[in-house]
Amino acid sequence: MSELFGIKGKLGFGCMRLPMAGDAVDTAEFSRLVDLFMESGFNYFDTARGYLGGKSETALRTCLTSRYPRDSYVLTNKLSHNFFSTNADIRPYFESQLAACGVDYFDIYLMHAQDRSLYEKYKKHHAYETALAFRDEGRIKHFGISFHDDAATLRRILTDYPEIEVVQLQFNYLDYEDPSVQGRLCYEVCREFGKPVLVMEPVKGGRLVKDLPDEAKAVFDALGAGSYASFAIRFAAGFEGVVSVLSGMGSAEMVRDNVAYMKDFQPLDAREREAVAQVTALLRTQDLIPCTACRYCTEVCPVGLPIPEILSAVNSMRICNSWNAKHYYTAFTSNAPKASACIGCGKCESACPQHLGIRAHLNEAVTAFEK
Numbered sequence: 608m609s610e611l612f613g614i615k616g617k618l619g620f621g622c623m624r625l626p627m628a629g630d631a632v633d634t635a636e637f638s639r640l641v642d643l644f645m646e647s648g649f650n651y652f653d654t655a656r657g658y659l660g661g662k663s664e665t666a667l668r669t670c671l672t673s674r675y676p677r678d679s680y681v682l683t684n685k686l687s688h689n690f691f692s693t694n695a696d697i698r699p700y701f702e703s704q705l706a707a708c709g710v711d712y713f714d715i716y717l718m719h720a721q722d723r724s725l726y727e728k729y730k731k732h733h734a735y736e737t738a739l740a741f742r743d744e745g746r747i748k749h750f751g752i753s754f755h756d757d758a759a760t761l762r763r764i765l766t767d768y769p770e771i772e773v774v775q776l777q778f779n780y781l782d783y784e785d786p787s788v789q790g791r792l793c794y795e796v797c798r799e800f801g802k803p804v805l806v807m808e809p810v811k812g813g814r815l816v817k818d819l820p821d822e823a824k825a826v827f828d829a830l831g832a833g834s835y836a837s838f839a840i841r842f843a844a845g846f847e848g849v850v851s852v853l854s855g856m857g858s859a860e861m862v863r864d865n866v867a868y869m870k871d872f873q874p875l876d877a878r879e880r881e882a883v884a885q886v887t888a889l890l891r892t893q894d895l896i897p898c899t900a901c902r903y904c905t906e907v908c909p910v911g912l913p914i915p916e917i918l919s920a921v922n923s924m925r926i927c928n929s930w931n932a933k934h935y936y937t938a939f940t941s942n943a944p945k946a947s948a949c950i951g952c953g954k955c956e957s958a959c960p961q962h963l964g965i966r967a968h969l970n971e972a973v974t975a976f977e978k
Contacts, residue, residue, distance in 0.1 A: 612681060612749055612773070613681045613714060614650065614651045614681050614850055615649055616648055616851075616870070616872070617849065617852055617869060618649050618865055618869040619649075619652070619805070619851040620641075620649070620853070620854070621854055621855040622653060622654040622663045622666070622855075623659070624855035624857055625637055625659060625663060625666060626640065627857075632659065632662050632663075632665075634670055637666055637670045638669075638674065640856060640862050641671050641674075643859060643863065644862055644866065645675065645680070647866040649866065649869075650681055651680075652671060652680060652681070652682050652683070653682075653805075653807075654684055654685075655684060655719060656690055656700075657687050661707065664684070664704060664707035664708050665707050667708050668707065668709035672708055677710065681715070682710060682715075683713065683714060684704050684708065684713045684715075684716060685719035686701070686716065686719055686734060686738060688719065688720070688728055691732065692732075694732045694733050694737060697734060698737065701716075705746070711746075712746050712747060713746070713748070715749045715750075715751060716738055716741065716749070716751075717750075717753045718734060718753070720753055720755050721752045721753065721764060722756035722938040723756055724937070724938060724942070739770055749773060750772055750773075751771055751773035751774055752764060752774055753774075753775035753776075753805075754775065754776055755777060755931075757792070757793075757938075758793050760938075761793050765796065772802070773802060773803045773805060774802045774804055774805070776793050776797065776804055776805070776807065777806075777807055777931065778793075779842065780842045780883045780886070780887050781811060781887055781891075781927070785923065786916075786919040787916065787922075787923050787939070788923070788931070794846065798848055803849075803850045805849075805851050805853065806843045806849055806851070806852040806853060808853075809839050809840045809854065810835075810839045810854070811927050811931070812855075812931075815835065816835045816839070818927065820889065820893075822889055826885045826886050827882055829882070830878065830879060830882055833879075837865075838883055838886075840868075840869065841868065841872070841873070841874060842875055844872060845875055852869075890926055897961055897963070898915055898918045898919070898922075898961065898963060900915040901915075902915060904955035904959055904965060905955075907954040907955060907957075908954065909950065909952060910944050910949065910950060911943065911944055912943070912946065913939050913943045914955055916935075917936065917972050918963075918965075918972075920972065920976065921971055921972050924976075932975070932976075933975070936972065936976040937976070945973075945976075945977060946969040946973045946976070946977065947977055949969045
C-alpha cells in the first residue's frame, strides 16, 4: 500500500457526496461508512468548505476526527476562491476550517480548482504564500493545488511555484484524451515536474457508472467480473505517480465494492484495458462535433473566438452533462471572447476543412453555458 503523505492504499474517501437524511448529513450512516473504510486499511479523506454547503467539514468532525486518533487518518482541505476577497480574509477562513473539521492541522491543503482565471486572483492576493506560511507554522503538512484547465496553465503554475508538493487532477478514461480536460497532457506535466497526483472525478460524478449506455455496459459485462466503477477507478489508480483515487461513497455497498478491488490493488490487465478503450470509443461517438482543432477557424475569426475550445466544451456537455463542461468553458473564455460574441459572419465555416456548422454550435454553447 502507498504511504506517501501518510496515505494508506490508493483509495480515498471523497466527501463531496455523503449519505443524507433530508438536508442534513446522515451522521450515523456516515460514521458506519468511515468505520468500514478505516477497518479495510484506508485512511485518506478529502473535503472543502463548499461541499454540501459546509456540512461536509462538520460531518467529518462528528464522524471521523472526534472518533479516531489524529495520526490514524489523512485529511485534505482546500482554499476555495469564493470564500476570500483579500489576503486578510484567508487566515480567518483557514482557522474556521480547522475548527469546523475539529483538527489542529490539515495533512494536505490545496489551492482549490485552479484555472488560468482563478490563478490570477490567488496570485493577486498572495494566497499561495499565505498557505506556505501555514506550512511553516505546522498548520498544514503538505501544500498543493487542485486543477481544472489545460496543460499549459498547469505548467505555468508549477513553474511559478516549485514549492507545490502535490496536484489533484480530474483524471478518468473518458477525459484522458479529451481536448478540453487534457487528462493525459496534465498528467504528463505532473510527471515532468515530479509531482505526485491525487485523482478526482475518476467516474465523472458517477456518470461512468450510472449513465453508461447499454452497449458500453455489455462490453464490461463480457469480462465476467467487476463493477463499472472498478474499471474506472483502477484505470486511474494504475498510473505511476498516482497516490490516491477519490471516490464519493454514499452507501455501505459502494464502500464494500471499492475496498474489495482496491485493498489488494491490481492495475487493469490487457483485456480490461481493451474493454475500457472500446467503451471510451463508444462514448465518444455519441453525436459529437467532429472538430479536429486545426485552428483554421481561429485564424479568420474577426472576434478572436477560441472556437475549438468552445466546441470541445460542447462535446463534453453532450457526453456527460455535468458541471465540468461549464467549468472548462468558463476557463477557456476567461481571457477570450465568449460564444455570444460571435457576429455571425461565417468566415469560420468557410475556412473549416470539416465543413462544420460552427455558428450553430456556438449558439448551442451560448444556450448551454451562458443562459
